[in-house]
Amino acid sequence: MRKVKVAILGCGNVGKYLVKNIFELKDIIRSRYGLDLEIVKILVRDKKKQRTINGFKIPQELLTSHFSDIMKADPDIVVELIGDIDSARTFIKEALKSGKKVVSANKFLLSIDDEIFSDPNVLFDASVGGGIPVIRTIQNAVPDEITEIVGILNGTTNYILSSMESGLEFAEALEQAKKLGYAEPDPSFDINGTDAAQKICILTALCFGIRVKPDDILKEGVSSIEKIDIEFAKDFGYAIRSIAVSRKKIYGNEEKLEISVFPALIPYESPISQVKGNLNAVIIKGKRLGELFLKGQGAGGDPTSISVLSDIIESTIHNKPYPKRSFSLSREKLIQPDLMISKFYVRLRVVDRPGVLAKIADSFGKHKVSIESVLQKGRGYGKEGVPIFIITHECVEKDFKDALEECSRFDVVLDAPFYLRIYE
Amino acid sequence: MRKVKVAILGCGNVGKYLVKNIFELKDIIRSRYGLDLEIVKILVRDKKKQRTINGFKIPQELLTSHFSDIMKADPDIVVELIGDIDSARTFIKEALKSGKKVVSANKFLLSIDDEIFSDPNVLFDASVGGGIPVIRTIQNAVPDEITEIVGILNGTTNYILSSMESGLEFAEALEQAKKLGYAEPDPSFDINGTDAAQKICILTALCFGIRVKPDDILKEGVSSIEKIDIEFAKDFGYAIRSIAVSRKKIYGNEEKLEISVFPALIPYESPISQVKGNLNAVIIKGKRLGELFLKGQGAGGDPTSISVLSDIIESTIHNKPYPKRSFSLSREKLIQPDLMISKFYVRLRVVDRPGVLAKIADSFGKHKVSIESVLQKGRGYGKEGVPIFIITHECVEKDFKDALEECSRFDVVLDAPFYLRIYE
Numbered sequence: 001m002r003k004v005k006v007a008i009l010g011c012g013n014v015g016k017y018l019v020k021n022i023f024e025l026k027d028i029i030r031s032r033y034g035l036d037l038e039i040v041k042i043l044v045r046d047k048k049k050q051r052t053i054n055g056f057k058i059p060q061e062l063l064t065s066h067f068s069d070i071m072k073a074d075p076d077i078v079v080e081l082i083g084d085i086d087s088a089r090t091f092i093k094e095a096l097k098s099g100k101k102v103v104s105a106n107k108f109l110l111s112i113d114d115e116i117f118s119d120p121n122v123l124f125d126a127s128v129g130g131g132i133p134v135i136r137t138i139q140n141a142v143p144d145e146i147t148e149i150v151g152i153l154n155g156t157t158n159y160i161l162s163s164m165e166s167g168l169e170f171a172e173a174l175e176q177a178k179k180l181g182y183a184e185p186d187p188s189f190d191i192n193g194t195d196a197a198q199k200i201c202i203l204t205a206l207c208f209g210i211r212v213k214p215d216d217i218l219k220e221g222v223s224s225i226e227k228i229d230i231e232f233a234k235d236f237g238y239a240i241r242s243i244a245v246s247r248k249k250i251y252g253n254e255e256k257l258e259i260s261v262f263p264a265l266i267p268y269e270s271p272i273s274q275v276k277g278n279l280n281a282v283i284i285k286g287k288r289l290g291e292l293f294l295k296g297q298g299a300g301g302d303p304t305s306i307s308v309l310s311d312i313i314e315s316t317i318h319n320k321p322y323p324k325r326s327f328s329l330s331r332e333k334l335i336q337p338d339l340m341i342s343k344f345y346v347r348l349r350v351v352d353r354p355g356v357l358a359k360i361a362d363s364f365g366k367h368k369v370s371i372e373s374v375l376q377k378g379r380g381y382g383k384e385g386v387p388i389f390i391i392t393h394e395c396v397e398k399d400f401k402d403a404l405e406e407c408s409r410f411d412v413v414l415d416a417p418f419y420l421r422i423y424e
Numbered sequence: 425m426r427k428v429k430v431a432i433l434g435c436g437n438v439g440k441y442l443v444k445n446i447f448e449l450k451d452i453i454r455s456r457y458g459l460d461l462e463i464v465k466i467l468v469r470d471k472k473k474q475r476t477i478n479g480f481k482i483p484q485e486l487l488t489s490h491f492s493d494i495m496k497a498d499p500d501i502v503v504e505l506i507g508d509i510d511s512a513r514t515f516i517k518e519a520l521k522s523g524k525k526v527v528s529a530n531k532f533l534l535s536i537d538d539e540i541f542s543d544p545n546v547l548f549d550a551s552v553g554g555g556i557p558v559i560r561t562i563q564n565a566v567p568d569e570i571t572e573i574v575g576i577l578n579g580t581t582n583y584i585l586s587s588m589e590s591g592l593e594f595a596e597a598l599e600q601a602k603k604l605g606y607a608e609p610d611p612s613f614d615i616n617g618t619d620a621a622q623k624i625c626i627l628t629a630l631c632f633g634i635r636v637k638p639d640d641i642l643k644e645g646v647s648s649i650e651k652i653d654i655e656f657a658k659d660f661g662y663a664i665r666s667i668a669v670s671r672k673k674i675y676g677n678e679e680k681l682e683i684s685v686f687p688a689l690i691p692y693e694s695p696i697s698q699v700k701g702n703l704n705a706v707i708i709k710g711k712r713l714g715e716l717f718l719k720g721q722g723a724g725g726d727p728t729s730i731s732v733l734s735d736i737i738e739s740t741i742h743n744k745p746y747p748k749r750s751f752s753l754s755r756e757k758l759i760q761p762d763l764m765i766s767k768f769y770v771r772l773r774v775v776d777r778p779g780v781l782a783k784i785a786d787s788f789g790k791h792k793v794s795i796e797s798v799l800q801k802g803r804g805y806g807k808e809g810v811p812i813f814i815i816t817h818e819c820v821e822k823d824f825k826d827a828l829e830e831c832s833r834f835d836v837v838l839d840a841p842f843y844l845r846i847y848e
Contacts, residue, residue: 021568021712029567031633034747125565131713133565140564141549141557143453143733144445209455271719274698288445288726289555295695296716306713309567323458 003036004316007075009043009091010082011063014105014126016053017305018079023056025309033313040073043082043091053301067091071098077312080104085112092116101315103308111198111214117205118325123311128153128199129280131303132296136310137284138206144286146207148247150423151282152275153199155298156183156190157222157242159278161263164230165239170223182278182299192221193242193261200244204259207246207284210334211327218260218337224418225263229347232375232389238265239273243423247285249335256335264423265345271295272423338398343372343422346390346404349382351412357388360407367403369395385414391422427460428740431499433467433515434506435487438529438550440477441725442503442732447480449733457737464497467506467515477725491515495522501736504528509536516540525739527732535622535638541629542749547735552577552623553704555727556720560734561708562630568710570631572671574847575706576699577623579722580607580614581646581666583702585687588654589663594647606702606723616645617666617685624668628683631670631708634758635751642684642761648842649687653771656799656813662689663697667847671709673759680759688847689769695719696847762822767796767846770814770828773805775836781812784831791827793819809838815846 006022008015022029022037029035042062044051051058064070070078071094078095080102082088088109092102096119104110105126110117125135129151138146152158159182163173174191177183189195197214205211222242233240242263249258266273271293275281280298285291297303350356357374364371370393381387392400404417430446432439446453446461453459466486468475475482488494494502495518502519504526506512512533516526520543528534529550534541549559553575562570576582583606587597598615601607613619621638629635646666657664666687673682690697695717699705704722709715721727774780781798788795794817805811816824828841 017712025567025569028569031747031750032563032567131710132716133561136565137557137561139456140738141560141734142730143449143456143737144730145449145452271695271698274695286555286727286730288441289730290721290724290727292556292718292720294716294718297714300714302712303714306566306568306710310565313567314564323455326455 001030001036002034002316003038004077004312005038005040005073005075006077006079006312007041007043007070007073008039008079008081009070009088010080011042011044011051011058012081012083013301014304014308015042015081016051016058017301018081018308019058020053020056021302021305021309029313033317035313035316037312040075041070043067043070067094075100077101077103077315079308079312080106081308082106083108085109089113089116092122096121103311103315105304105308107195107198107202111201114211117202118327120324123315124202125311126304126307128202129282130155130296130298130300131307132280132282132294132298133307133310134203134282134294135206136314137292137294138203142284142286142289142292144289146284146286148245148285149203149207149282150243150245150247150272152241152272152280153244153282153298154190154196154242155278155280156187157263158275158280159183161222161225161230161240161242162276164225164227165234167227169227170225191223193219196242196244196261200246200259200261204246204257205325205327208248208257209327210257212259212331212334216331216334218262218340220262222263225420228381228387229418229420232347232377233265233345236391237268238422239268240264240420241266241272241275243272245423251335251339257333258335258340262421264421266423340397341394342397343394343424344392344400345420345422346392347418348388348390348407349385349414350388351384351414352386353412356412359410359412360388363406364390364392364403367399367406369400369403382414425454425460426458426740427462428501429462429464429497429499430501430503430736431465431467431494431497432463432503432505433494433512434504435466435468435475435482436505436507437725438728438732439466439505440475440482441729442505443482444477444480445726445729445733453737457741459737459740461736464499465494467491467494491518499524501525501527501739503732503736504530505732506530507532509533513537513540516546520545527735527739529728529732531619531622531626535625538635541626542751544748547739548626549735550728550731552626553706554579554720554722554724555731556704556706556718556722557731557734558627558706558718559630560738561716561718562627566708566710566713566716568713570708570710572669572709573627573631573706574667574669574671574696576665576696576704577620577668577706577722578614578666579702579704580611582699582704583607585646585649585654585664585666586700588649588651589658591651593651594649615647617643620666620668620685624670624683624685628670628681629749629751632672632681633751634681636683636755636758640755640758642686642764644686646687649844652805652811653842653844656771656801657689657769660815661692662846663692664688664844665690665696665699667696669847675759675763681757682759682764686845688845690847764821765818766821767818767848768816768824769844769846770816771842772812772814772831773809773838774812775808775838776810777836780836783834783836784812787830788814788816788827791823791830793824793827806838
């Protein structure tokens with residue numbers, strides 16, 4: 001039986017579950033993997049604090065508040081679950097310098113630190129998709145040319161959007177998500193797409209070998225979606241989900257990469273639109289493999305800790321690590337957002353008067369945005385006005401934005417037009 | 425760059441795609457995994473025959489019809505894609521004896537040969553779920569107590585059953601499946617559940633450490649399902665799918681294993697019921713991980729060859745293999761089919777006369793089978809008679825079968841009653 005010494009940095013929710021599960025799953029890990037995992041030290045801020053999880057008490061004698069104690073315990077593997085940037089980065093680099101393997105769930109750090117990300121001694125399956133082995137699958141099970149990866153990578157927004165299907169407005173759904181612990185007290189990184197952007201950047205580097213930073217990609221939040229958008233979508237056979245996409249697409253004669261996070265109308269038939277509550281899901285498209293769909297618990301201490309544990313096991317069984325994760329840092333491959341081609345959904349609040357629709361349609365036409373369908377439904381939207389819903393054919397982003405901009409200047413258009421992309 | 429020599433036994437559909445893909449993906453495999461794969465020999469019956477796939481010509485000089493040439497080429501890995509029992513078994517054992525790693529997609533052999541199955545130098549991801557990394561995920565990504573695995577493991581029956589949803593009778597759907605190449609000329613192993621039984625036995629050993637042979641498990645085919653069953657199911661919110669299940673369940677005070685293959689009514693909300701065409705899917709339930717759902721191409725040369733390729737890569741990167749796959753051979757843990765508890769759907773063809781339903785309901789009641797709902801719908805079912813549909817509450821298999829047996833002896837019941845299980 002091979003003994004493997006594990007040190008853990010941070011003992012928050014995932015950390016506590018990890019400790020508990022390493023104790024509870026001892027026999028399974030011994031028999032399945034031939035490994036005897038031993039936790040040698042756990043780094044915490046306050047080592048006097050009692051930590052329990054589901055009745056399991058974290059052994060007090062394992063706690064330390066000094067990183068030097070971690071290194072003195074001479075672990076084979078250092079698991080980083082602090083989640084911040086500065087101390088996590090320092091500790092990980094020190095651990096790597098001393099020849100340790102590192103397991104981290106720190107999506108923020110991994111999405112911005114090239115040195116740590118490219119080091120094959122760092123494994124980070126839990127940084128994307130919680131308990132779903134998205135990264136493990138890409139790395140170990142898809143030796144194929146990947147053409148696209150698309151998914152729901154943020155459980156908070158998915159909970160909110162799927163709750164709105166039962167008639168809630170955004171603010172009510174968010175309130176509910178907070179109550180259930182699916183949203184942080186400050187949920188802005190979830191709602192504005194930052195969290196999913198970090199994750200899709202990690203996946204992009206693994207799938208396409210191109211490293212792009214979260215700030216460089218198209219990113220749209222979900223906070224302006226209203227109940228009537230959900231209702232319209234439903235009537236027309238769509239669900240609204242916030243998705244992260246990274247895909248190769250031919251623009252002109254060139255193959256470009258589209259990387260983006262945005263709420264989209266998705267046809268009901270797509271498995272992505274069936275993902276409800278705080279679940280996560282991804283579709284990995286391989287040229288030969290076809291579409292592989294994965295769905296599961298995208299967050300939560302217990303599932304995420306299983307993912308961390310699988311990285312711990314993985315890092316012990318390789319005779320040599322994978323080659324350095326190589327990627328180009330160039331952004332040339334990235335399509336300029338202005339040139340992106342999409343279908344759009346538009347909601348306008350307009351004055352209820354003859355000729356309004358013609359005026360809007362005319363403006364769209366002038367900007368080469370062709371309309372697939374239009375619906376004017378009901379009355380009394382806002383204080384005055386009626387809603388108009390438009391679905392466009394595929395058009396160039398800049399043309400579309402120009403058309404919207406023009407429409408927003410019409411007297412008869414009461415608010416700034418609202419739009420969502422359509423993902424098919 | 426590490427050089428890895430690969431020999432392939434058999435060059436049918438999957439074999440041809442594998443050769444093509446190893447050539448085409450050379451650069452990707454070098455950069456992602458640091459491996460230089462070289463095919464050294466391919467064993468075929470007729471080495472003169474020209475073999476091409478999608479315009480790619482299998483290099484004639486790699487072909488041999490003698491296994492001794494394979495061993496002389498001194499491969500690191502022997503890939504077995506013959507698919508029969510006798511020669512595959514002989515070749516695999518000889519390869520293992522010479523210290524080779526073996527990759528096989530031979531579900532039949534793996535489900536019955538304990539020595540080969542338990543050898544950690546044998547990898548067989550492609551034996552279950554085609555391009556879906558079911559086995560890889562169980563082995564490398566779910567270090568958890570698994571409580572259940574359930575899935576659609578046979579694409580042929582899934583194609584037939586989901587085609588019947590658009591109004592085809594069984595025979596018509598089967599004919600269509602044959603035309604499209606989704607069903608073999610003799611599809612009996614697919615239709616009677618043998619294929620899925622082999623696969624669920626492999627998964628059971630990996631998930632639960634209990635080795636059961638395909639002949640020992642409950643196995644029900646799909647050939648008696650009629651269009652009206654599909655219609656009834658639809659009206660009541662179910663789809664009919666042939667599923668394979670292996671799960672732990674408490675019977676009395678004992679934890680038993682239920683392993684079975686059967687067509688079932690499955691609620692529409694279940695992701696399993698959404699699986700259409702010849703796709704495969706599984707749900708892996710872990711005590712801590714929750715439900716992990718995987719869906720993808722369950723067959724086909726191209727996707728399956730990617731799965732074989734991922735095994736080839738996997739077998740090169742371990743410093744030592746997993747421990748011997750251990751399992752008990754005892755069948756004590758298996759629930760006796762007679763004692764199984766299920767909900768059932770029943771279709772009877774009865775004489776259209778007052779009192780018939782009461783008679784049937786009475787018989788069910790006498791045998792402790794309680795009825796959840798009954799529907800008598802339409803007329804003119806068969807030459808004479810009307811159909812009655814019944815959904816029961818959970819009941820003991822033996823009681824249910826006794827009730828059916830009694831009903832079948834009633835004059836007013838025109839055919840042997842037909843039943844399906846309900847999986848919720």
